[in-house]
Amino acid sequence: MSLDWTKAFAPRALKLTASEIRELLKLINQPDIISFAGGIPDPALFPHAVLAETFHEILSNPETRGAALxxxxxxxxxxxxxxxxxxxxxxxxxxxxxxxxxxxxxxxxxxxxxxxxxxxxxxxxxxxxxxxxxxxxxxxxxxxxxxxxxxxxxxxxxxxxxxxxxxxxxxxxxxxxxxxxxxxxxxxxxxxxxxxxxxxxxxxxxxxxxxxxxxxxxxxxxxxxxxxxxxxxxxxxxxxxxxxxxxxxxxxxxxxxxxxxxxxxxxxxxxxxxxxxxxxxxxxxxxxxxxxxxxxxxxxxxxFDHAAGIRSIYRDRRDAMLAAMKDFMPQGVTWTEPEGGMFVWVTLPEGLDAAELLAKAIPEIRVAFVPGAAFYPDRSGKNTIRLSFSVPPPERIREGIKRLGGLLTAAVEALKVKA
Amino acid sequence: MSLDWTKAFAPRALKLTASEIRELLKLINQPDIISFAGGIPDPALFPHAVLAETFHEILSNPETRGAALxxxxxxxxxxxxxxxxxxxxxxxxxxxxxxxxxxxxxxxxxxxxxxxxxxxxxxxxxxxxxxxxxxxxxxxxxxxxxxxxxxxxxxxxxxxxxxxxxxxxxxxxxxxxxxxxxxxxxxxxxxxxxxxxxxxxxxxxxxxxxxxxxxxxxxxxxxxxxxxxxxxxxxxxxxxxxxxxxxxxxxxxxxxxxxxxxxxxxxxxxxxxxxxxxxxxxxxxxxxxxxxxxxxxxxxxxxFDHAAGIRSIYRDRRDAMLAAMKDFMPQGVTWTEPEGGMFVWVTLPEGLDAAELLAKAIPEIRVAFVPGAAFYPDRSGKNTIRLSFSVPPPERIREGIKRLGGLLTAAVEALKVKA
Structure with missing residues (x-):
């Protein structure tokens, strides 16, 4: 009764697969999760007043509203x-x-x-x-x-x-x-x-x-x-x-x-x-x-003023994450110290699988992050993690990294036992 | 010193050519032109007040503005x-x-x-x-x-x-x-x-x-x-x-x-x-x-109310165009009588070229339209014209069709002389 759509599609369509990050984002909206997953700006920092005012100006001015629409x-x-x-x-x-x-x-x-x-x-x-x-x-x-x-x-x-x-x-x-x-x-x-x-x-x-x-x-x-x-x-x-x-x-x-x-x-x-x-x-x-x-x-x-304002807030969050990493990450785990942006990139000892760790982290320690393999065209990098510091406040970042440090410490120990 | 970009592009890029309609639209902004060219809604009919109010509501409400942005x-x-x-x-x-x-x-x-x-x-x-x-x-x-x-x-x-x-x-x-x-x-x-x-x-x-x-x-x-x-x-x-x-x-x-x-x-x-x-x-x-x-x-x-309102205005414009077509088009020219939409489609006698006529119409009678060939994948239909009635008021439509009728009458006559 139905078409076989797979046969109808162009070959390129078969390459389309869901983004792990975006699928993940749908699942971690619970407020008790400390999320280092999304690469998103903090909505509390949006310039709401000037945006509201600007839209109102454009849409209430007979000289601009026609062209705007x-x-x-x-x-x-x-x-x-x-x-x-x-x-x-x-x-x-x-x-x-x-x-x-x-x-x-x-x-x-x-x-x-x-x-x-x-x-x-x-x-x-x-x-x-x-x-x-x-x-x-x-x-x-x-x-x-x-x-x-x-x-x-x-x-x-x-x-x-x-x-x-x-x-x-x-x-x-x-x-x-x-x-x-x-x-x-x-x-x-x-x-x-x-x-x-x-x-x-x-x-x-x-x-x-x-x-x-x-x-x-x-x-x-x-x-x-x-x-x-x-x-x-x-x-x-x-x-x-x-x-x-x-x-x-x-x-x-x-x-x-x-x-x-x-x-x-x-x-x-x-x-x-x-x-x-x-x-x-x-x-x-x-x-x-x-x-x-x-x-x-x-x-x-x-x-330019707005960007200076958000930089000072994101800088504090980055600093909180890097300080917490130093305090809580086990030996064998390394990470980047970014001069900007939203991300710290973590490399775990060979043999650890970030996707498996995420599957434990969400239910057990209520922390979310993105396993790094998705960013490798060849799907290597299984032992890497992307952490975003852009949204949680510094004390939540510290708490989240503390929990993650505990999970990773246990994982590194277990790896040693296995070896 | 520069790359040969043409060699760098994928074959599909070589198929990209400018839309005649959109290029044309850039040229006919002069107010004395009666344009039947653009397939655009009349901006005077946009529901400006409710749009302005709605944007303001969303952007000033702390519960909606974060998600909106x-x-x-x-x-x-x-x-x-x-x-x-x-x-x-x-x-x-x-x-x-x-x-x-x-x-x-x-x-x-x-x-x-x-x-x-x-x-x-x-x-x-x-x-x-x-x-x-x-x-x-x-x-x-x-x-x-x-x-x-x-x-x-x-x-x-x-x-x-x-x-x-x-x-x-x-x-x-x-x-x-x-x-x-x-x-x-x-x-x-x-x-x-x-x-x-x-x-x-x-x-x-x-x-x-x-x-x-x-x-x-x-x-x-x-x-x-x-x-x-x-x-x-x-x-x-x-x-x-x-x-x-x-x-x-x-x-x-x-x-x-x-x-x-x-x-x-x-x-x-x-x-x-x-x-x-x-x-x-x-x-x-x-x-x-x-x-x-x-x-x-x-x-x-x-x-649904808004659409009823714009329908009554566009209906008047369509009727004005169809009535004027009857009054001013020479024999041998035919056109569709649409039940809706924005367009009347005109077929000229074989041998007339709508693109050539447009090149005369803009300077001579200050009327713009779209030659129909652009809508034919095989670029046939040289003797067709798309007329849009959505923007000019009825009296301008009548005046424009009158002028166009004059141009087409002369063209049809010239064709007969040639034959």
Whole structure:
């Protein structure tokens, strides 16, 4: 009576599998759970008053409300594109032009468009191991061959990167600043070296800069796009759109203001951007105009002060987590000390399985985290854990890490007995 | 110094070309042009007050504003899904369940997801000739082989449909109710016959119902999904999600409330919907929560009354256009008389080229329209024109059609002289 849908679907659809993180998020809403699982901003820090006021202004003004609710161009709301090019991006050294920017539904949509633009079935793409899960999901849809280069405390393995770039690849994707999941910052000399490799082997670089406003200490390192700019585009902002450059950059307000308005952006050389605009048109016509107008006004008014405020709160939480890790983690467990972002990345002794530990942690100690294997395209990294410190207050973080330390201490002991 | 991007792109990217309509829309903003070009709702009819009030309520209430701005599930805002299943869709005879519904960024995103889900390179898909341009663009990205069946005043050519379905196809896409561009309503007996063919040959049907609230006269014809339901799903709404059925249905608030909040939906059997949810997650995580919450509240409060109000205004405009067509069009020009929607579809004598006429119409008579060829996958239909009556008031419509009638009369005369 029914179709066999599996036969009707395209091969790419068979690659679609549920995100373990998002499935998990549905299950841990109980208030007694201390969750280090979600990579989400703390909703208590949202700038509610200015958002409410801004939406009200736009929707009650006869001169703005019509445009806010009507079909619009696929490129994005022009004042927002101009503000990004002229005010926001120059602060991190990026020289660009409004016409090099596409507004997307969060940076996730930018990543999906780039996958759609570059990846033919079986094409090699290079990602770090581990990588942001959302990017892996977006890329997977287009059936690439994933090639990985390790990323650890010291950064990316450049020798591995050269080996893989030399073989050719559609792009190299990374989150160079305290990225999701592992919190590592790629040092400046490595960024320069990466770009040299990218130029030598003709591989585009996709730089995911979702956490750009969340640096808690240390000096900012210029984005790869800023370094790429030095080669070809001098003034900041540019006086006209550029066709030059080899780095494509994605950004978002999701971490610095709010996620659910879904406003992100892609910065790209003209030949890439023109294709992305057509893709946007075919995919959903345009990002909601009202959301773009509101986010432009709110960001222009508050973003730098607001970001300073949330940084001081997230910094305290990171510090609380790192202090508690020192006090409660058993020997043999190591972790990153991120300069920003939302994540501490934990490596357990070989032989421990984070997924098994999670299955015990939720019922026994009421603590949730994300097993790291999901972030490895090859599903290795079974002995890794992603801990997010963005939502619980410091004393809850300490309590959660204390409980987790107890669980891990017992697991490490049991492993020794077994060996 | 620069990459050769064309070589870097996937083959699908080479299919991306600018939409003639949307490029045109950018050029005709001058106030002295009478535009029949855009397929857009009249912004003067947007329910501004209730929208402003609703956004304010959500954003000033501490119990709702956090969730409105935080990451959310990919399926969509649950109360909206339930309202669609229990209140909105049963009114047109559709039996479904909240878990059979995905909320998308307008129905355009639903079409793009369905293309991504079904189309492998070279796969046959059946579309009407002409078809909604946005659908053709979304489908094109996945490099199908387009197979067309003619649609005209009497509906779809069923013999052609059978011939093509018998050869196999990933899906058959149509807009059965006064669709964009040609305004034709597919009669009930044809809908039943189409479904029988779809069952016989195992071809899924994608029913695009963007204009569902815009019927101006005549009896509503049940959607194909409602007829499909009769076979497998009886109660309305369903008490649990269904895996049965062969029709996938897309809808939107873009024509009935406002477009720029970008809220649409897909109704599909579970095996399809589960894949679409994963696709949504990989594509942009979720539709803006605030927009979904606001649209749910606004729709629940006003949609049926509001739609009745805009219907009476659009009906007057349609009537004004049809009356003017009778008065001013030369012999040899024919057009559809739509029962709803926004479009009158005009066929000129063979030998006239609507694109050439547009190039004269804008400077000479200050009237804009869309040449119909863009809606033909095979780029035939050069002698067709899409006229939208949704925005200008009746007297402007009459004036515009009068001017257009003059231009066409001269063109028809010139054609005769040439022959």
């Amino acid at each position: 009507q079909y619009s161009v696929s490129e994005g709301y022009q004042p927002l594109r101009e503000w990004l090019a002229q005010t926001y991006l120059p602060k991190v050294g990026i020289a660009t032009h409004a016409d090099n920017i596409l507004i997307t539904n969060g940076s996730q949509q930018g990543l999906e468009f780039l996958a759609k633009l570059f990846i033919g079935t079986g094409d090699r793409i290079i990602v770090t191991n581990p990588s942001y899960l959302g990017a892996l999901q977006a890329f997977s849809l287009y059936e690439p061959t994933f090639v990985t280069v390790p990323v650890q405390g010291e950064g990316v393995d450049l020798a591995a990167l050269e080996t893989e770039m030399a073989k050719g690849a559609k792009f190299f994707y990374l989150t160079p600043d305290f990225g999701n999941p592992c919190g590592v910052t790629v040092p400046l000399d490595q960024r320069r070296a990466m770009l040299e490799l990218a130029y030598r082997y003709g591989v585009p670089v996709i730089e995911d800069s979702a956490y750009d406003q969340l640096r808690y200490d240390g000096e900012p390192v210029p984005p790869l796009l800023a370094l790429d700019n030095e080669r070809v585009n001098q003034p900041r902002p540019l006086s006209e759109a550029t066709a030059q450059g080899q780095v494509i950059y994605t950004g978002t307000f999701s971490k610095s203001i709010v996620p659910a308005l879904r406003i992100g952006w892609v910065v790209a050389p003209q030949p890439v951007l023109q294709k992305l605009v057509l893709m946007k048109q075919a995919s959903d016509l345009h990002t909601p105009t009202l959301n773009q107008m509101a986010m432009f006004k709110v960001a222009d008014k508050i973003i | 935080q990451y959310s599930v990919s399926e969509g805002y649950q109360p909206l899904r339930e309202w669609l299943a229990q209140t909105y869709l049963p009114k047109v005879g559709i039996a479904t369940h909240a878990d059979n519904i995905l909320i998308t960024n307008g129905s355009q995103q639903g079409l793009e997801f369905l293309a991504k889900l079904f189309i492998g390179t070279g796969d046959r898909i059946i579309v009407t000739n002409p078809s909604y341009l946005g659908a053709l663009q979304a489908f094109s990205l996945y490099e199908p082989t387009f197979v067309t069946v003619p649609v005209q005043g009497e509906g779809v050519d069923l013999a052609a449909l059978e011939t093509e379905m018998a050869k196999g196809a990933k899906f058959f896409y149509l807009t059965p109710d006064f669709g964009n561009p040609c305004g034709v309503t597919v009669p009930l007996d044809q809908r039943r016959a189409m479904l029988e063919l779809a069952y016989r040959y195992g071809v899924p049907v994608i029913e695009d119902s963007a204009y569902d609230q815009l019927r101006y006269d005549g009896e509503p014809v049940p959607p194909l999904l409602a007829l499909d339901n009769e076979r497998v799903n009886q109660p309305r709404p369903l008490s649990e999600a269904t895996a049965q059925g062969q029709v996938i249905y897309t809808g939107t608030f873009s024509k009935s409330i406002v477009p720029a909040l970008r809220i649409g939906w897909v109704v599909a059997p579970q095996p399809v919907l589960q894949k679409l949810v994963l696709m949504k997650q990989a594509s942009d995580l979720h539709t803006p929560t605030l927009n979904q919450m606001a649209m749910f509240k606004v729709a629940d409060k006003i949609i």
